[in-house]
Amino acid sequence: MIHRRPPTLSAAILVAALALGLSSVSAQDKSIVVSSTTSTQDSGLFGHILPLFRQKTGIEVRVVSQGTGQALDTGRRGDADVVFVHARAQEEKFVADGFGVKRHPVMYNDFVLIGPKSDPAGIKGTKDIVAALKTIKARQAAFISRGDKSGTHAAELNLWKAAGIDIGADKGPWYKEIGQGMGAALNTASAANAYVLADRGTWISFKNRGELDIAVEGDTRLFNQYGVILVNPHKHAAVKKELGQAFIDWLVSSEGQKAIADYKINGQQLFFPNAGASGV
16 A cells, blocks of 8 residues: 555645745735835935834835936826825826825925035125025125936026026026936035035935035025825725825824934934815
């Protein structure tokens, strides 16, 4: 008589392997892609808050760091689950066009005009950003523009417009567009001793300052609001609606807002939570 090995052990191993495999797949699936402005990444904010969110929920957040325009385009293609950016008009259009579910205000800081300590335009210490830009143009002082359709770039263009300057027509050799992110723009300005518009968060965390310093700050027109939006799952079926919404809910919760407020460098708070605020 031929004795066959009982199938119990191998079956148990198979079941365990399948369970492990399913567990692994489940763990891998518990992640989302967030397309976000470079300032949230370059400032170190994500490095501070994402581990806290992962610890709370087990959800891994993979960040695609781009200018706001590119980040919204990533959302339009369905290549992200959530967008986290800072250009309200563009965000509202993203939702109105059906690409996003709802825009939620999250936090704010402000823009600052950075320039050489030698201050060739003679604007250091002033608070009128429009007057400062007029002077920069009049004196042909070197100016670095991100030129990347980011939220900061959009804000810069709006400020030139507020100053009555058509920068597309009036720019000269003094005005250089680099088509890169905030860190690269600050590095270029540092190397060229030029003026540049930056978000305060990235400036505070920026280490290669060289001869740069804040030239103009405090103008209400330099207010910088951030919003977060779930990409519309009805437009793109692959969007992880529940996980993406969990991230948004955490950001606007008291816990998430505290995490944002607690992020400081050398005692300086980089972002100020304002979830639930109206008109921003």
